[in-house]
Amino acid sequence: MARPVKIAAVPLRDPKRTRERILSAALKEFAARGFDGARVDAIAHRADINKRMLYHYFGNKEHLFREVLRLKMSQRQALAETLSGDPAEGLAFWFETACQDTDWVRLLEWEALQETGKRVIDEKSRRAATARGLQRIRQRQSRGQISAELDPRHVMLAMRSLTMFPAAFPQLTRLIMGRSVSDPRFQRERAAFLKKFASAFQPSATRNSLKTNLPVKQQE
Amino acid sequence: MARPVKIAAVPLRDPKRTRERILSAALKEFAARGFDGARVDAIAHRADINKRMLYHYFGNKEHLFREVLRLKMSQRQALAETLSGDPAEGLAFWFETACQDTDWVRLLEWEALQETGKRVIDEKSRRAATARGLQRIRQRQSRGQISAELDPRHVMLAMRSLTMFPAAFPQLTRLIMGRSVSDPRFQRERAAFLKKFASAFQPSATRNSLKTNLPVKQQE
DNA sequence: GCTCCAAGTAACTTGATGGTTACTTAATAG
DNA sequence: CTATTAAGTAACCATCAAGTTACTTGGAGC
Numbered sequence: 001m002a003r004p005v006k007i008a009a010v011p012l013r014d015p016k017r018t019r020e021r022i023l024s025a026a027l028k029e030f031a032a033r034g035f036d037g038a039r040v041d042a043i044a045h046r047a048d049i050n051k052r053m054l055y056h057y058f059g060n061k062e063h064l065f066r067e068v069l070r071l072k073m074s075q076r077q078a079l080a081e082t083l084s085g086d087p088a089e090g091l092a093f094w095f096e097t098a099c100q101d102t103d104w105v106r107l108l109e110w111e112a113l114q115e116t117g118k119r120v121i122d123e124k125s126r127r128a129a130t131a132r133g134l135q136r137i138r139q140r141q142s143r144g145q146i147s148a149e150l151d152p153r154h155v156m157l158a159m160r161s162l163t164m165f166p167a168a169f170p171q172l173t174r175l176i177m178g179r180s181v182s183d184p185r186f187q188r189e190r191a192a193f194l195k196k197f198a199s200a201f202q203p204s205a206t207r208n209s210l211k212t213n214l215p216v217k218q219q220e
Numbered sequence: 221m222a223r224p225v226k227i228a229a230v231p232l233r234d235p236k237r238t239r240e241r242i243l244s245a246a247l248k249e250f251a252a253r254g255f256d257g258a259r260v261d262a263i264a265h266r267a268d269i270n271k272r273m274l275y276h277y278f279g280n281k282e283h284l285f286r287e288v289l290r291l292k293m294s295q296r297q298a299l300a301e302t303l304s305g306d307p308a309e310g311l312a313f314w315f316e317t318a319c320q321d322t323d324w325v326r327l328l329e330w331e332a333l334q335e336t337g338k339r340v341i342d343e344k345s346r347r348a349a350t351a352r353g354l355q356r357i358r359q360r361q362s363r364g365q366i367s368a369e370l371d372p373r374h375v376m377l378a379m380r381s382l383t384m385f386p387a388a389f390p391q392l393t394r395l396i397m398g399r400s401v402s403d404p405r406f407q408r409e410r411a412a413f414l415k416k417f418a419s420a421f422q423p424s425a426t427r428n429s430l431k432t433n434l435p436v437k438q439q440e
Numbered sequence: 441g442c443t444c445c446a447a448g449t450a451a452c453t454t455g456a457t458g459g460t461t462a463c464t465t466a467a468t469a470g
Numbered sequence: 471c472t473a474t475t476a477a478g479t480a481a482c483c484a485t486c487a488a489g490t491t492a493c494t495t496g497g498a499g500c
Contacts, residue, residue, distance in 0.1 A: 011466090011467085012466060012467090013466055013467070039456090039457070039458090040457070040458060041456090041457070041458090051458090052460085055458090055459070055460080060459075061459090
């Protein structure tokens with residue numbers, strides 16, 4: 001009672017929270033339906049706010065979309081920075097992350113389809129993040145974890161391809177594997193495959209010696 | 221003059237041609253904007269026909285979309301059957317094909333984003349085509365071109381990933397490579413990388429011996 | 441030639457959707 | 471306590487796009 005508490009028990013108005021509600025609802029809606037497919041009314045409904053507030057906070061649909069992208073970007077970049085380690089673990093890890101965070105993969109996919117060849121949202125910071133990623137690959141090359149013969153950019157592109165593709169093309173994955181991408185059995189199997197397959201990035205000298213899990217039982 | 225030619229110099233009505241015009245226009249529009257983004261008016265305009273005809277031939281937008289998908293499917297399947305050879309060439313070939321036929325990649329991408337987890341369009345024949353593809357991989361395994369240790373399904377998924385990803389995510393490719401996917405220099409470079417990288421699929425015995433192009437100058 | 445139907449046209453309807461207007465009300469600073 | 475302004479609401483509007491209506495016309499078969 002003595003403290004000058006500013007916040008009422010349950011404040012009727014909470015701009016910060018409202019903003020967040022809108023963003024989170026918009027993320028889901030945009031990830032699910034893309035920019036054109038997303039309905040402003042649906043976002044408002046999901047967020048349980050009046051549609052007018054959406055325009056109050058974000059101006060229009062496009063601005064909201066950019067804000068959603070920007071937010072997700074920064075979250076993912078933060079995640080990316082924390083990770084290190086050898087490609088064998090890294091491949092499996094990023095694959096699992098992609099399977100978990102399908103919203104992210106789908107946003108990138110929508111972005112890809114909107115692509116005009118011009119600058120992309122948040123281009124500057126994404127360039128920087130990519131550069132840091134390439135630098136980490138070079139480090140691993142100098143440590144002998146990744147073959148120095150390979151162009152780091154191509155290595156990165158190959159890794160992204162291998163980790164994101166199943167989440168990005170669930171229907172093709174299902175046709176090929178006979179299992180849904182979300183099926184844990186598929187995810188385990190695939191993670192195991194990627195760990196094996198990661199040896200492709202290793203220098204030829206260390207390649208076979210590191211394959212502790214496979215006793216080269218090639219026959220028949 | 222003597223011949224009972226049925227076709228006038230330029231027949232004013234040509235149902236077959238009209239149908240084809242609509243389909244080809246629809247392919248472009250759907251590939252460019254997706255189902256929701258595509259405008260029936262735009263398709264009609266591209267095809268230079270009256271919008272009403274589109275409904276005459278295809279019933280509605282969704283049916284038209286299915287027809288477009290079905291057509292492209294069968295064309296691609298025909299192409300897929302013709303190809304054989306070792307993975308080194310195959311990877312590069314399919315990568316180049318994906319870069320050329322971006323409409324195809326984009327259609328698959330739109331399909332992926334619409335995906336409900338249920339049956340996909342033309343599922344039956346696509347299953348069959350996939351099965352044939354897997355069979356070809358097993359053949360190559362028995363010939364020693366692909367490691368017999370690897371699960372054919374995972375091999376196929378990895379190959380699809382590596383070949384389709386750049387065309388599917390041009391913006392990420394540009395961020396990583398610093399070049400547009402359509403840039404011939406990128407395509408050449410990438411094809412070369414994939415040829416090298418294809419050794420990852422080969423049995424460990426033959427792996428290094430086949431790398432004729434790289435004298436293993438690993439240093440610094 | 442004439443008949444009939446598929447092929448074709450122009451103009452319209454209907455519903456959805458992004459965005460706005462005009463208003464009310466909670467919270468905060470002075 | 472009160473003035474001010476940000477937060478919030480309900481109802482509305484303009485536009486656009488899918489799909490229709492109601493009509494005309496070319497041409498193959500008789």
